[in-house]
Amino acid sequence: xxxxxxxxxxxxxxxxxxxxxxxxxxxxxxxxxxxxxxxxxxxxxxxxxxxxxxxxxxxxxxxxxxxxxxxxxxxxxxxxxxxxxxxxxxxxxxxxxxxxxxxxxxxxxxxxxxxxxxxxxxxxxxxxxxxxxxxxxxxxxxxxxxxxxxxxxxxxxxxxxxxxxxxxxxxxxxxxxxxxxxxxxxxxxxxxxxxxxxxxxxxxxxxxxxxxxxxxxxxxxxxxxxxxxxxxxxxxxxxxxxxxxxxxxxxxxxxxxxx
Amino acid sequence: xxxxxxxxxxxxxxxxxxxxxxxxxxxxxxxxxxxxxxxxxxxxxxxxxxxxxxxxxxxxxxxxxxxxxxxxxxxxxxxxxxxxxxxxxxxxxxxxxxxxxxxxxxxxxxxxxxxxxxxxxxxxxxxxxxxxxxxxxxxxxxxxxxxxxxxxxxxxxxxxxxxxxxxxxxxxxxxxxxxxxxxxxxxxxxxxxxxxxxxxxxxxxxxxxxxxxxxxxxxxxxxxxxxxxxxxxxxxxxxxxxxxxxxxxxxxxxxxxxx
Numbered sequence: 001x002x003x004x005x006x007x008x009x010x011x012x013x014x015x016x017x018x019x020x021x022x023x024x025x026x027x028x029x030x031x032x033x034x035x036x037x038x039x040x041x042x043x044x045x046x047x048x049x050x051x052x053x054x055x056x057x058x059x060x061x062x063x064x065x066x067x068x069x070x071x072x073x074x075x076x077x078x079x080x081x082x083x084x085x086x087x088x089x090x091x092x093x094x095x096x097x098x099x100x101x102x103x104x105x106x107x108x109x110x111x112x113x114x115x116x117x118x119x120x121x122x123x124x125x126x127x128x129x130x131x132x133x134x135x136x137x138x139x140x141x142x143x144x145x146x147x148x149x150x151x152x153x154x155x156x157x158x159x160x161x162x163x164x165x166x167x168x169x170x171x172x173x174x175x176x177x178x179x180x181x182x183x184x185x186x187x188x189x190x191x192x193x194x195x196x197x198x199x200x201x202x203x204x205x206x207x208x209x210x211x212x213x214x215x216x217x218x219x220x221x222x223x224x225x226x227x228x229x230x231x232x233x234x235x236x237x238x239x240x241x242x243x244x245x246x247x248x249x250x251x252x253x254x255x256x257x258x259x
Numbered sequence: 260x261x262x263x264x265x266x267x268x269x270x271x272x273x274x275x276x277x278x279x280x281x282x283x284x285x286x287x288x289x290x291x292x293x294x295x296x297x298x299x300x301x302x303x304x305x306x307x308x309x310x311x312x313x314x315x316x317x318x319x320x321x322x323x324x325x326x327x328x329x330x331x332x333x334x335x336x337x338x339x340x341x342x343x344x345x346x347x348x349x350x351x352x353x354x355x356x357x358x359x360x361x362x363x364x365x366x367x368x369x370x371x372x373x374x375x376x377x378x379x380x381x382x383x384x385x386x387x388x389x390x391x392x393x394x395x396x397x398x399x400x401x402x403x404x405x406x407x408x409x410x411x412x413x414x415x416x417x418x419x420x421x422x423x424x425x426x427x428x429x430x431x432x433x434x435x436x437x438x439x440x441x442x443x444x445x446x447x448x449x450x451x452x453x454x455x456x457x458x459x460x461x462x463x464x465x466x467x468x469x470x471x472x473x474x475x476x477x478x479x480x481x482x483x484x485x486x487x488x489x490x491x492x493x494x495x496x497x498x499x500x501x502x503x504x505x506x507x508x509x510x511x512x513x514x515x516x517x518x
Contacts, residue, residue, distance in 0.1 A: 006485035008485070008488060010508045011513045011516075013508075013509055013513075014389070014505055015389060015390040015393075016518065018518070023508060025485040025488060026482065026484050026485060027484070027485045028462060028484035028485060028487065029486070044463060044464070130273070150482055152482035152483070171462065201411055201430070203430065204303060205303065222410060222411065223284065223285065223410040224284060225284060225430055226264070226284040226287060227286070227303070228287065229267060229284060242410070247271055247273045249269045249270070249272075250269065250271075250272055251267060251282075254272075259274070259275065259277070
């Protein structure tokens with residue numbers, strides 16, 4: 001049992017009997033992010049790697065541009081709050097508030113938003129071998145201890161095409177991605193030759209996050225949406241779906257996935 | 260092929276070959292909801308049952324209380340926008356904007372929000388037989404044509420414990436729930452003796468939506484989070500997880516699931 005689970009009593013019922021058992025559930029906690037004392041967002045997340053989550057969220061929203069923009073990070077885990085101090089991007093916060101008022105859960109990070117229409121396409125000559133990509137995907141299947149315990153989280157991983165560099169899981173698909181982006185932002189990791197692997201579907205929101213951070217390839221065990229593929233064509237991202245066992249579907253920029 | 264899919268060209272790659280095939284992707288479209296001319300939210304959704312989605316969203320957010328509060332609904336599918344006119348609940352919009360500014364994707368519909376702390380617990384003597392519940396769950400597995408075609412959507416169903424009354428699928432878990440809640444709201448269906456069945460995880464957000472609408476039982480093939488179970492205890496909701504084939508786990512108020 002990791003500290004990211006809660007042990008609960010559960011009645012396991014079948015048609016003719018009922019057993020009282022113990023079960024492990026994934027924790028889900030709110031994290032409220034403050035940027036220069038302003039309340040920005042409350043995310044519901046797996047309570048681990050919270051600095052990375054907050055930094056990744058602000059970076060993906062273009063509210064901070066470089067690591068040097070951050071002057072202080074203070075996390076209060078008990079309160080479920082994190083305060084980040086730093087240099088603000090003048091327009092970003094205004095646009096962010098506009099976006100969140102008008103988009104809610106869907107997060108609307110599509111070209112229907114002013115800011116996103118300005119994302120430059122990812123330019124990268126990075127390639128990965130299809131066999132390598134499939135074995136990386138199988139590796140992340142095995143990596144998530146929390147998933148194996150609870151069946152309730154999404155796993156994301158960053159790879160250079162050779163090995164898994166980083167793995168994060170979270171009850172929220174977006175959070176798992178933000179945690180990886182946050183670590184890369186803090187460590188100054190170049191993303192132009194990296195792959196994001198995810199256990200979840202590829203929606204337009206994840207696609208835009210990946211494009212904004214300049215990652216050329218996203219791979220999922222599951223399906224992309226039609227809108228994600230359409231945006232990927234415009235934003236220069238290679239979308240690989242249904243990456244399972246011995247095959248995968250490459251929807252866009254297939255020249256980056258080589259034999 | 261339903262009209263909710265897009266046919267795309269895809270390269271299916273294995274280690275030693277690459278085939279050009281056609282694949283069907285689930286559509287993902289933005290829907291902007293206006294209430295009395297004010298822009299409320301843009302959801303990314305499967306473009307079907309959009310009136311139900313908009314009404315269900317406003318109802319679950321307590322911005323409308325009864326069907327009679329709605330005086331007009333106008334949908335422009337091409338623009339991806341819907342206008343609802345009606346009687347506003349005085350505090351709801353203010354609280355909604357507050358909530359969305361401060362919570363974003365997590366939607367923060369937990370007790371960390373003022374409004375949610377006021378939800379009355381669900382009081383219902385409704386019961387369902389465990390065998391019936393398991394066969395209903397298998398039935399919704401078969402129902403989703405869109406899932407079978409695309410692998411990319413969540414299915415939700417409403418049942419009276421005997422049969423499936425309504426089934427909706429959507430690329431967003433919350434949307435599938437809102438579509439069902441919206442139909443019930445428009446048809447004046449009593450929810451105190453109904454069950455919501457879902458293919459997705461039970462997070463705190465879905466749990467609160469269900470409690471707000473007064474549904475006593477939620478069932479998933481997948482896992483609940485620890486927070487969802489904690490909230491269910493306070494809000495009088497029976498949480499059933501891992502409902503698969505011959506067994507299920509009952510986390511709260513197990514007296515509603517009988518032999």
